[in-house]
Amino acid sequence: MTDQLVITGVSKRFGGIVANESISLSVPQGSITGMIGPNGSGKTTLFNSIVGHHPVDGGSITFEGREITRLRVPQIARLGMIRTFQQTRIFGKMTCMQNMAISDADHGYGLMALLKPVSGETRDRSEALLEYCGLHSKRHLLAGDLSFGQQKLLEFAMALMIRPRMLLLDEPTAGINPTLINGLIERLIRVNQDLGITLFVIEHNMRVIMNMAENIHCLAYGKLLASGAPDDIRNDQRVIDAYLGGH
Amino acid sequence: MNGRGQIILGIVIVAAALAAPLVFPDFRAQIAMLWVMVLFALTWDILGGQTGYNTFGNILFFGTGMYAAAVFQRDGGFDYFPGLFIGMGLGALISVALATILGSMILRMRGHYFAIATLGLGIAAGEIASGWDYIGAGSGMSPPLFPGAPGVSYIFFGYLFFGLALITFLLLAWVYRTRFGLALNAIRDNEDKAEAMGLKTDTYKIAAWMLAALFLGLCGGAAGNMLGFIDPRDTAFAGATFGVWMVLMAILGGKGTLWGPVLGAFVFHVTQEILWTHLLGWQRVALGLIIVGIVVFFPQGILGWARTRWPKRFGHRVETS
Numbered sequence A: 001m002t003d004q005l006v007i008t009g010v011s012k013r014f015g016g017i018v019a020n021e022s023i024s025l026s027v028p029q030g031s032i033t034g035m036i037g038p039n040g041s042g043k044t045t046l047f048n049s050i051v052g053h054h055p056v057d058g059g060s061i062t063f064e065g066r067e068i069t070r071l072r073v074p075q076i077a078r079l080g081m082i083r084t085f086q087q088t089r090i091f092g093k094m095t096c097m098q099n100m101a102i103s104d105a106d107h108g109y110g111l112m113a114l115l116k117p118v119s120g121e122t123r124d125r126s127e128a129l130l131e132y133c134g135l136h137s138k139r140h141l142l143a144g145d146l147s148f149g150q151q152k153l154l155e156f157a158m159a160l161m162i163r164p165r166m167l168l169l170d171e172p173t174a175g176i177n178p179t180l181i182n183g184l185i186e187r188l189i190r191v192n193q194d195l196g197i198t199l200f201v202i203e204h205n206m207r208v209i210m211n212m213a214e215n216i217h218c219l220a221y222g223k224l225l226a227s228g229a230p231d232d233i234r235n236d237q238r239v240i241d242a243y244l245g246g247h
Numbered sequence B: 001m002n003g004r005g006q007i008i009l010g011i012v013i014v015a016a017a018l019a020a021p022l023v024f025p026d027f028r029a030q031i032a033m034l035w036v037m038v039l040f041a042l043t044w045d046i047l048g049g050q051t052g053y054n055t056f057g058n059i060l061f062f063g064t065g066m067y068a069a070a071v072f073q074r075d076g077g078f079d080y081f082p083g084l085f086i087g088m089g090l091g092a093l094i095s096v097a098l099a100t101i102l103g104s105m106i107l108r109m110r111g112h113y114f115a116i117a118t119l120g121l122g123i124a125a126g127e128i129a130s131g132w133d134y135i136g137a138g139s140g141m142s143p144p145l146f147p148g149a150p151g152v153s154y155i156f157f158g159y160l161f162f163g164l165a166l167i168t169f170l171l172l173a174w175v176y177r178t179r180f181g182l183a184l185n186a187i188r189d190n191e192d193k194a195e196a197m198g199l200k201t202d203t204y205k206i207a208a209w210m211l212a213a214l215f216l217g218l219c220g221g222a223a224g225n226m227l228g229f230i231d232p233r234d235t236a237f238a239g240a241t242f243g244v245w246m247v248l249m250a251i252l253g254g255k256g257t258l259w260g261p262v263l264g265a266f267v268f269h270v271t272q273e274i275l276w277t278h279l280l281g282w283q284r285v286a287l288g289l290i291i292v293g294i295v296v297f298f299p300q301g302i303l304g305w306a307r308t309r310w311p312k313r314f315g316h317r318v319e320t321s
Helices: A043-050 A073-078 A096-103 A120-132 A148-161 A178-195 A206-212 A230-235 A237-244 B003-023 B025-050 B059-075 B080-106 B111-129 B152-175 B179-189 B191-196 B201-227 B232-236 B239-253 B260-278 B283-297 B301-309
Strands: A003-014 A017-028 A032-036 A058-063 A081-084 A166-170 A198-202 A215-220 A223-228
Touching: A003 A043, A003 A198, A017 A043, A017 A058, A017 A198, A017 A215, A017 A223, A032 A043, A032 A178, A032 A206, A043 A081, A043 A166, A043 A198, A073 A081, A073 B191, A081 A148, A096 A120, A096 A148, A096 B179, A120 A148, A148 A178, A178 A198, A178 A206, A198 A206, A206 A230, A215 A230, A215 A237, A223 A230, A223 A237, A230 A237, B003 B025, B003 B152, B025 B152, B025 B179, B025 B201, B025 B239, B025 B260, B059 B080, B059 B111, B059 B201, B059 B232, B059 B239, B080 B111, B080 B201, B111 B232, B111 B239, B152 B201, B179 B191, B179 B201, B191 B201, B201 B232, B239 B260, B239 B283, B239 B301, B260 B283, B260 B301
Parallel strands: A032 A198, A032 A215, A081 A166, A166 A198
Antiparallel strands: A003 A017, A003 A058, A215 A223
16 A cells, blocks of 8 residues: 655644654555544644644655645645544534535636536535435534534535545544444445545544554654554553553 | 515515605605615625625725726816716726735734724725825815706716615625635635635635625715715715724624625614604714614624524425435
8 A cells, every 4th residue: 555645754843842743654545544642642733734734843744745744724625635623613604505515626616616506416416425424304404503413424524525535534533422423433434445535533432443443653742652553552562651551 | 585585575676776766856865875885785794794704994995986986087087977987997996906905915814803904994094095185185085076957966876876786786696606605604604614625715705805895996986976075084984984884784684694784774774864863963872872782682683683583484494305
């Protein structure tokens, strides 16, 4: 497998706080790659650096062989790398269908391309994806009126609408009930297998990530502590000390 | 309201608007001014309501249009009507250019910072205009006199503003149905998310402001002629009156909706005229109380309130099919 995302020596400081210190890791094409680590270990900061949310203080990031270190959020998104947020972000005062329609990337992002009504094709695809995520009956409700778990599903459906090649998921199962978690995990795996979308997932739920991911990176105190297959990570003494705890 | 209801309501309003200046000759000036108010509210809502960027600076485009048209009419050497229309076009062009330049500078600011920056724009423009001799400085400008019997000018400008408001309304009705309209709403709801989804938010915001500037520029050019006198602070860059009213009318009717600003402009203008007639001397106090009342009791506006009250009437329902 070739590496789709390669991070080399990336550092990020906020004032005196070193959030990421010279982190190097890679995410293979078509894989499900996990990222774990204690709270405050710099996982979300690394995501933010990857997607261009803030400039990095050092190092380089390439996506599909292309240097993206200095690109900004929308540009990177248009390359096919989409992130979802830990605190779910949807367009609350718009209906689910509108949320989906504006996420469609097929028609481009230019002004002229946007000055067209939502196409029937977009509507069909929106309905199909909402159906897939179990939100079809709620498609005309305002997204802000959905429950938290449903908003997570909507955000996932919106990300799929873009036809991404890589999804960066920041704690996809946080704050949703166990039944919904199983459904979501199943869908994530199916999306990875059927559509070949690479998943790079931050997750605290060890049961979930150990079962899903093929390889896992563990951060602690802003540094990369260990990388490897789930079993290697589970038995790595440094990871146990810093994060998993001995039991 | 469904599509057919909207069309019927539209036809009724158009018919009433066409008949009004002939049926109520005493109110021609107020009727003409009503359409200016509708234009104010509609154009403010593009950025303020649909995009969620509160601006207090739109008055800049109104005043710019007013001055540009008057200067062209003074120096262009055309007859009244060609001079007026070319002047209006010129004013619109300059306004759009200003929106492009200023927008690319300050529309990168978010939320309150943008609002405060725009607050400065109107004030600065008023100060510049009242110190610039070429456009009459503090003593203002008088556009050329309307050729025709006294009183006819209000009929002409009344229909002109109505036409302009109608075009603006229909254009916005279309724009808000396109994906561009959805993109503006997405920026309003969560700009970070919109960026994360690949949307070119800065471009769309600037385009939205240019659209507002276009119609405010045209409106301003004609308004200067109708009012007959341009004062830098009291008519052109009247931030404390027109500048605040455009915000209020949009909020009152329901910002971020198509009909809200129109409704808000009607209610506000009529109320204001009634206050002026019956509470002379206290009209500003009454207006101030109404403003407070709007913000406290109708923060979502009339249509926003209706949408919360009867969500199903606005199509927000669970559908199992």
